Amino acid sequence: MSLPCIQSIPWKAFYDQDISLNLWREDLNHPLISGNKLYKLRPNLKKALLQGYTQVLSFGGSWSNHLHALAWACREYGLESVGVVRGEVGPVLTPTLEDCKMWGMQLVPCDRQTYRRKEDSDFQDQLIKQYPNALIIPEGGSNLDSINALSELWQVIKEKAGSFDWIFCATGTGSTLAGLQSAADYPCRLVGVQAVAEGEATLERIRGWINGRAKHLEVWQDAHLGGFAKITPELSDLIYQIEHRYGIPLDPVYNGKTLLAIYRALEQGRFKSGDRVLMIHTGGLQGIRGLTNSMKVARQKITSPINWNFD
Numbered sequence: 140m141s142l143p144c145i146q147s148i149p150w151k152a153f154y155d156q157d158i159s160l161n162l163w164r165e166d167l168n169h170p171l172i173s174g175n176k177l178y179k180l181r182p183n184l185k186k187a188l189l190q191g192y193t194q195v196l197s198f199g200g201s202w203s204n205h206l207h208a209l210a211w212a213c214r215e216y217g218l219e220s221v222g223v224v225r226g227e228v229g230p231v232l233t234p235t236l237e238d239c240k241m242w243g244m245q246l247v248p249c250d251r252q253t254y255r256r257k258e259d260s261d262f263q264d265q266l267i268k269q270y271p272n273a274l275i276i277p278e279g280g281s282n283l284d285s286i287n288a289l290s291e292l293w294q295v296i297k298e299k300a301g302s303f304d305w306i307f308c309a310t311g312t313g314s315t316l317a318g319l320q321s322a323a324d325y326p327c328r329l330v331g332v333q334a335v336a337e338g339e340a341t342l343e344r345i346r347g348w349i350n351g352r353a354k355h356l357e358v359w360q361d362a363h364l365g366g367f368a369k370i371t372p373e374l375s376d377l378i379y380q381i382e383h384r385y386g387i388p389l390d391p392v393y394n395g396k397t398l399l400a401i402y403r404a405l406e407q408g409r410f411k412s413g414d415r416v417l418m419i420h421t422g423g424l425q426g427i428r429g430l431t432n433s434m435k436v437a438r439q440k441i442t443s444p445i446n447w448n449f450d
Contacts, residue, residue, distance in 0.1 A: 143168045145300040145417075148385055152405060152448035157412040160401070161303075162387060163296055166394075166422040172208035174422015175315045178288045179280035180208060184216045186284060187274040194273035196221040196266060197280065198249075198257050201233045204423040205279050210244035220244040221273055223266075225254045234428045281314035286348055289318025292419070300417070303327055305410070307401055308419040309334050309393035310358060313345040315421060320356050321349055331358040332397040336366045362400035368392050370430065374399055375437040376445050384449060387420075390427050391434055394420050402447070 146162045153160040166173045172180075187195050195213050199206035199222060206222040213220035222239055228248040236246060249257075256262045257278065266275060276282060292315075296306075302325055308315050310331035319329055333341055342358045364371050370391050378395045381387050389395040397418055404410065427434075 143295070143299075145296075146385075146387070148387075150448075151450055152402070153416075155448075156405065156410065158405065158410050159415045161300070161415070161417045163300065163417055163419045164387075165292075166388070166420045166424060168422070171425075172211050172422075173424065174204070174420070175289065175292075176204060176208035176212075176280065176422065178292060178318070179205075179285035179314065180212045182284040182288045183274070183276045183280060183282070184212055184218060187218055188216065190274065192218070192272055192274040194219040194221055194270060195276060196223065196270050196273040197276045198223045198225070198254070198278040200225045201228070202235045202426045202429045204426055206239055206244065207235050207425055209280070210239040210242040213244070214242045219273075221247060221270060223247045223249050223254070223257070225249060226251055235425060238425075277312075279312045279314065281312035283348065286314050286318045286321060289315050290322035291318075293319050293322035293324075296417070296419075297324075302415070303417040304414040305330065305416045306419065307332060307397055307417065309397045309421055310341050311335060311393070313341045313358070314348070315419070316356065316358070317345045317348045320345070323355065326355055329356045331356075332362045332400045333358055333360050334363055334367060334393050334396060336360075336363045359400055362396055362403075364396060364399075368430065370433050370437045372437045372440045373445060375434040376441055377402070377447065378434065379438060380447060380449065388424055388427075389420075390424055391430055392426060393423055394418075 143165050146164055148160045148162055150160055168177055195218050197209055201224060210220050222244045224246055228246050240246060305328045307330045310316055310333055313331060316331040338360055364374060374391055374395055377399055378389045378391060381389055401418060
């Protein structure tokens with residue numbers, strides 16, 4: 140197991156403009172459940188133990204990084220896990236759900252119409268009656284407990300890597316960005332790159348969590364490339380090039396789109412000479428297993444090499 144660290148990316152397109160591009164490698168913080176999930180789950184599982192629960196129940200899709208991490212972490216904490224899975228489960232499980240099952244998670248299929256009600260009080264009441272010994276946490280583990288824990292990430296980065304003019308991370312629910320904003324103690328541009336096509340909803344959710352405080356916070360809504368887990372030839376090629384040139388694995392759902400958005404911002408002149416730019420790699424690489432073929436097919440559609448100005 141490696142420790143999170145900062146990695147400078149020697150990308151000619153950036154250093155030609157005197158811009159420092161760096162990656163904070165939270166994908167290295169655990170061999171199985173790497174990334175922001177460690178921050179999100181730890182306080183919730185501790186709460187479950189302190190309050191006498193024997194189970195933790197949460198929600199996700201068949202390739203969910205959250206359910207994958209929850210199943211492993213619950214086993215380590217001596218808790219049972221229950222995963223309410225959007226859509227059908229089986230008879231052939233995805234590798235993600237295979238792992239969850241191997242680590243002891245009870246998989247509960249939920250049709251998509253019902254799944255959309257997962258935060259409704261009446262549906263939550265049904266779950267409480269069915270699983271009275273379970274602490275229920277939101278999809279993605281995104282609640283105030285996890286946000287407070289994610290504020291630790293700001294301090295860790297500040298102590299280990301210093302300050303930056305721009306800090307980027309992918310947004311699903313937006314809780315990682317909310318945690319960073321809660322701890323921000325120097326002026327910089329905090330940017331969430333949307334992986335989900337939900338317009339203003341991400342920013343509004345973050346503002347609600349942090350009582351409206353979003354002075355240096357912004358969410359770029361046009362970087363999801365058409366929706367959650369949508370893959371374009373350009374995205375697939377960038378991910379391939381970054382891994383083969385710099386040894387950095389990126390997923391196409393969150394981190395690949397974030398780096399592509401940063402590169403597009405460079406092309407648009409949004410950075411100024413001397414800027415220090417940091418992207419936080421939020422992990423979640425296990426989900427690549429379900430997208431390998433889609434990425435290969437997308438890249439095969441490229442008819443001529445894309446000039447990323449690496450050299």
